[in-house]
Amino acid sequence: MQEITSLPTVHFQEVFSTVKGAIYQSDDECCWYIDFAGKLARFDYRNLLKLKKAVYQIDIEALLLNSTKAPDLEIIFICACDHCYVLSLLQIIALKELLQGTFVMLELNHILFDRLYRIVV
Amino acid sequence: MKDIMRIKCLLSSDVETLINQQIKKEAHSSAIYLSMASWCNRNGYDFSADYFFKQAEEERLHQLKFFKYLLDMGGNAVSPEITNVKGEYNSFREVFEEALDQEISVTQSIKNIAARCYKEQDFVTIEFLNWFFKEQREEEYKARRALELFEVIGEEGTGRWQIDKHVGSIEYTEG
Numbered sequence: 001m002q003e004i005t006s007l008p009t010v011h012f013q014e015v016f017s018t019v020k021g022a023i024y025q026s027d028d029e030c031c032w033y034i035d036f037a038g039k040l041a042r043f044d045y046r047n048l049l050k051l052k053k054a055v056y057q058i059d060i061e062a063l064l065l066n067s068t069k070a071p072d073l074e075i076i077f078i079c080a081c082d083h084c085y086v087l088s089l090l091q092i093i094a095l096k097e098l099l100q101g102t103f104v105m106l107e108l109n110h111i112l113f114d115r116l117y118r119i120v121v
Numbered sequence: 122m123k124d125i126m127r128i129k130c131l132l133s134s135d136v137e138t139l140i141n142q143q144i145k146k147e148a149h150s151s152a153i154y155l156s157m158a159s160w161c162n163r164n165g166y167d168f169s170a171d172y173f174f175k176q177a178e179e180e181r182l183h184q185l186k187f188f189k190y191l192l193d194m195g196g197n198a199v200s201p202e203i204t205n206v207k208g209e210y211n212s213f214r215e216v217f218e219e220a221l222d223q224e225i226s227v228t229q230s231i232k233n234i235a236a237r238c239y240k241e242q243d244f245v246t247i248e249f250l251n252w253f254f255k256e257q258r259e260e261e262y263k264a265r266r267a268l269e270l271f272e273v274i275g276e277e278g279t280g281r282w283q284i285d286k287h288v289g290s291i292e293y294t295e296g
Contacts, residue, residue, distance in 0.1 A: 013122050027123040045129045049197070106126050113124040 016101040020094040023102045032102075036095055041083040050078045052103065055096050063089050130195035133241055137196040139234045140246075144187045145201035146230055150223055151180035152206045157216050159208070166213060166281070168289040172267075176220070179260075183253065190249055213281055214271050221264035228257040259293040266291045 012024035012033055021036035031044045034051075043051060054076050063072055074092055076085040087095060130137070158173035191198040210216045231253050238246045270284045 015122070025122055025125070030123070030125055030128075045125060106124075109122055110124050110127050113127065 016098065016105045018094065018098050018101065020091075021098050023098060034098075036098060037085060037087060037091060039083075043081070043083075047078055047081040050081065051076070052099050054078060055092065055099055058092055058096075060089070060093060060096070063092075131245060132191070132194050132196050133243065136234070136237060136241065136243055136246055137191065139237055140187055140191050140196070141199050141201075143230060143234060144184050144191075144198065145203075146227060147180050147184035147187060148201045148203050149206070150227060151177045151184060152203050153223060154180060154220070156206050156208050157210070157220065160210050160216060161213075161285075164213070166285040168285045168287075169213075169216070172288045172291075173216075173220075183256070186252075190246075194245075213284070214268075214276065217264070217268045217271070221261070221268055224257065224260045224264045228254075228261060231257065262293045263291050266293075 010026055010033075011028060012026040015023045015025050015032065017023070021034070024033045024035070025031075026033065029042075031042055032048050034041050034043060058074055063074070066072070072089040074087050074089070076087060078084070085091075085095070132140070154173045154177035158170045158177060161167070161173060162170035188198045207219075210219070231250060235247055235250050235254075238244075238250070267288055270287055274280050274283045274287070276284070
């Protein structure tokens, strides 16, 4: 008997990408997939906002000016989230850029929705 | 692409941040009033102490109102950390001067949130804020009236005792 296995398919659209990574949105699951630092991680609404807060809070300037011999590694751990990032300073800058671009795109998407679909013509 | 951000939360992140700052401000206000109540009580101004206890309670209710609104609209309300609460005052009058300053600064800060809401056309939050504007009318009136008593009654002789007695009966009626 032939066995048929169907793999779950996830449809997602690119929200924003840079050379270092990309963020995709899945409408079916109402979540985002972040392709960064060699892994694809799933983030729901709350966790994405927590990640944004965690990354934005890192004082990049202070890390740049820091002359101690400690490695410039930063651990980004988010409560109640399956993923954790251990990033170097350059990666943090790249992730911040990726998130900033993503939130601008999401804001733009919001404006388009408001202007095009949510107003009765 | 779905607009997930809007589906989850009615507020923009800027308005959410401003309301969280306001929650902190109201909590700070409440703590300051409590400190004023303590000072008044220690210095024998019992009626004023009661007045400030009530004010502290009111500010706490304002804080909770903002807190609940944020949560109801899908935002993230942050329980604030309160530091820097003044414990000592130089005079009975100074307490009331600072109380008025506090109210003015609260009004200003709510106006600032409303200005941002108008810019974003967030009429839902503006409608919510209107309750606070009405409340601030009363709060500022009461604080101003209390300070006026110092002028009208005067601090000489039994003046301060008289002022203390009258502080509790200050009421605002819309004319």
